[in-house]
Amino acid sequence: MREDPQFEKARQKAFRLLARRAQSKKELQKKLADRGFEKPVVDRVVKTFTEHGYLNDEAFSRDWARHLARNRHYGNRRIEMSLAEKGIPKDLIAKAIAEARGEIEEREGIRKVLQKKLKGRKPGGLDRAEKRRIAQSLALRGYSWPLIIEALGKKQEGLFDDIE
DSSP: OOOOHHHHHHHHHHHHHHHHSOOOHHHHHHHHHHTTOOHHHHHHHHHHHHHTTSOOHHHHHHHHHHHHHHTSOOOHHHHHHHHHHTTOOHHHHHHHHHHHHHHSOHHHHHHHHHHHHHTTOOGGGOOHHHHHHHHHHHHHTTOOHHHHHHHHSSSSTTTTTTOO
16 A cells, blocks of 8 residues: 555655754644645644654653753743744643753843853943843843843842852
């Protein structure tokens, strides 16, 4: 019995997409659909790949959250938004962020971003415009305003004294 040629083409395309980087189920479905594959074929490929362990939203969300926290130094809100865009359920998002924050806390991430942005200056020595620009940048990275204010404020709790 010969395999359906459309299924085989979609399957090969899915393998190529997954070879570049891991994907969520929703991402793979969208990419295959965008390339003109019909829904029943796409659903069959996704089902097959899930059964074989090539697609696993839990593992994907854990790895993606870790990548964004450790390498991009994103805050929890930005990580949550990124995972939601990729079709990850809220319960898996919360679990993935908690695991990522077990390795690198949000305060550590914001400290690293500030260290790079400040280039040796202290947060207390910034003028109002510089603080606003940096605060907006941190907000876009997904950090909460209370954490941003704490980081750019005047020596609160000494958390960011070691920024050089």
